[in-house]
Amino acid sequence: QVQLVDSGGGVVQPGRSLRLSCEASGFTFNSYGMHWVRQAPGKGLEWVAVIWYDGSNKYYADSVKGRFTISRDNSKNTLYLQMNSLRAEDTAVYYCARDRGSSGWYGFTDWGQGTLVTVSS
Amino acid sequence: QSVLTQPPSVSAAPGQKVTISCSGSSSNIGNNYVSWYQQLPGTAPKLLMYENNKRPSGIPDRFSGSKSGTSATLGITGLQTGDEADYYCGTWDSSLSAGVFGGGTKVTVL
Numbered sequence: 001q002v003q004l005v006d007s008g009g010g011v012v013q014p015g016r017s018l019r020l021s022c023e024a025s026g027f028t029f030n031s032y033g034m035h036w037v038r039q040a041p042g043k044g045l046e047w048v049a050v051i052w053y054d055g056s057n058k059y060y061a062d063s064v065k066g067r068f069t070i071s072r073d074n075s076k077n078t079l080y081l082q083m084n085s086l087r088a089e090d091t092a093v094y095y096c097a098r099d100r101g102s103s104g105w106y107g108f109t110d111w112g113q114g115t116l117v118t119v120s121s
Numbered sequence: 122q123s124v125l126t127q128p129p130s131v132s133a134a135p136g137q138k139v140t141i142s143c144s145g146s147s148s149n150i151g152n153n154y155v156s157w158y159q160q161l162p163g164t165a166p167k168l169l170m171y172e173n174n175k176r177p178s179g180i181p182d183r184f185s186g187s188k189s190g191t192s193a194t195l196g197i198t199g200l201q202t203g204d205e206a207d208y209y210c211g212t213w214d215s216s217l218s219a220g221v222f223g224g225g226t227k228v229t230v231l
Contacts, residue, residue: 035220037166044123045158045166045209047220059218095165105213105220107156107171114165 002026002110004096009115012086022079022096022112030054030074033099035108036081038092038117048094049081053102064090086119093117124149125210125223132229137200141226143193143210149221153213155193157186160207160225169208170195202230 008020022034036048049060049070058070069082079096093116097108126144133139143155157170168177170186173193185196193210210223 037222044207044225045160045211045222047211047222050220059220061219062217097166100171105156105211106154107168107177108158108166108211109168109171109177111165111167 002098004098004110004112006094006096006112006115009094009117011118011120013121014087014119016086017082017084018086018117020081020083020094020096020115020117022081024077024079024098027098027110029072029077031102033101033103034070034072034079035097035099036070036079036094037097037108037111038090038094039114040089040092043092046092050099050105051079057103083117086117088119091117091119123224124214124217124221125212127208127210127223127226129224130227130229132231133200134231135200135202138196138198139200139228140197141195141208141210141228143195143223145191145193145212145221147191148216149191149212149214150188150193151191152215155186155188155210155212157184157193157195158209158211160209162206166209197228200228200230204228205230 005023093114096112098110100106154172158166160166173188174186
């Protein structure tokens, strides 16, 4: 069955960096677009970034543009989110999600369990 | 403020029907597919509807989706206590070149 396992979260000081990982199994990873979505405590969902199936295109929310980088290693079936210059407002549970399509937004069929990132001094 | 506008909450008695609206613009809902997600407390979101009105396997036909112009609607009939959750609409925004979600709607079964 499809499984997405998010990891890498933790407590980090403002201005520091963190890298999240999402290990995928149960499907052909290199055929699907992948997204990161976050949810601040008690708040709604916020889309963060998407990477197309082959890594050829990447798009970001304005709130993270220039600070976060999405990437994937199709040989390792793993999605990444490199987060630099972290701010308190980046505190959230971060979910990876698989798109139904190879590019764009067709609906997120599968989600990781989420990993909590807390930015605090 | 979210790019997509949803009512904060809706409620109805068991067995009744609720509808959740999602309002956007021509750059998002008007020209892209809408999907809907259910999030039960403490869990990851779950896909309820994709491409405006298509249900993934395993989603009961009590759930329906529609889109007209720059608005989309999720309907839930035969409301059950297990339907109490937060519901989100989402789509791509071609002007922003970014994904967008609605602010979420909490469904309460009275």
